Amino acid sequence: MNKIVTLSIVATSVVSMATATEHRTPVDIMNSALSEMKAVATKTIEKKVEAKTEAKAEVKTEKKVSTDTFDYKLTPKKVADNVWCFFGALEKPTKENAGNMANNCYIKTKDGYLVMDTGPSYVFAEQAYEAMKKIEDLPVKYVVNSHNHDDHWLGNDFYKKKFGTELIGPKSINDNYKDGDQTRMYKILPKNAIKGTHIIKLDKIPKEKQIIKLGGEVFEIIPMDVKAHTGDDVFIYMPERKVLFAGDLVMNGRITSGRDGSVIGQLKALDMIKKLDWKVLVPGHGFITDKTAMDEAELYFTLTKDRILAAIENDVDSTEIVDAVPLEEFKDKAMYDILNKQNIGFAFEELEMLD
Ligand SMILES: [Zn+2]
Secondary structure, X not given: OOHHHHHHHHHHHHHHHHHHHHOOOHHHHHHHHHHHHHHHHOHHHHHXXXXXXXXXXXXXXXXXXXXXXXXXXXXXXXXXXXXXXXXXXXXXXXXXXXXXXXXXXXXXXXXXEEEEOOEOOHHHHHHHHHHHHOOOOOOEEEEEOOOOOOOOEOOHHHHHHHHOOEEEOOHHHHHHXXXXXXXXXXXXXXXXXXXXXOOXXXXXXXXXXXXXXXXXXEEEEEEOOOOOOOOOOEEEEEOOOOEEEEEEEEEOOEOOOOOOOOHHHHHHHHHHHHHXXXXXXXXXXXXXXXXXXXXXXXXHHHHHHHHHHHHHHOOOOOOOHHHHOOOHHHOOOEOHHHHHHHHHHHXXXXXXXXX
């Protein structure tokens, strides 16, 4: 067999294989099959064909994984000097948003990033980091989780694997979750978004205010000592930059979810937050980060409390309470229809007990 012919057959075969894996139209697949048949017929290049076929199989698998992965299309938004956040949709988690409905932030320091909340999946965290890497390629030294709802921390494992990041957050994550648990995100997210997501334990549970100094920045990690949005919320305050990361103690643009919370505790948390000197406040959900960021939350919980207590005074019972306290001021906010009634129900149970 002439060497040039052999080489040209190999080249044809390689070209058509490359085309086949990249586009995979029926014509390409046919071309690929034809050139493979030619190659097989040529005894002198049998071994090479074998090697190429193996290589082709490898390329195909690789390609399949990368094209199949959910693309969150993440773009970090700068909210203050050295602070970028990914803002999630004001929606419940769905197959379409793949759990990208909470906020999480990166704070850049000279020695690396501190990250507040890690999103709903490993894939999300990986893509968030890839996006931040373009701003500055720094390691993530600390992750802080605001609370135990799984749209906020299922990306933890990415940071641990990639950087050995120290994970800090509420005790309830360690107490209530272990790898293999089918939490809400595992049930809702498409497979190509939740794949590779593992639940791992946090390294540190702050029992009282903890100060972290990293690369010239100061962070106060503040755990709530009462049930507020959940039983053990954590928020971050940067006293020197006057930036606060509230987690779900504050939301705006949408109705909160009161299923694990307390109206009285929420008001206490908002009071604590209000007393701190901040210029920028990043809510757990919502896009407003200026001085008005917590106004909606404050109004929502104040009205909820005052109106339910007034209704209780008037002997309104649990079957009537939802209609008695409509909170119409909030009817245009996202998720009002899904969450407001149940919030009023939970709040009634809580406030009735105070009597
Ligand atoms: Zn949340």
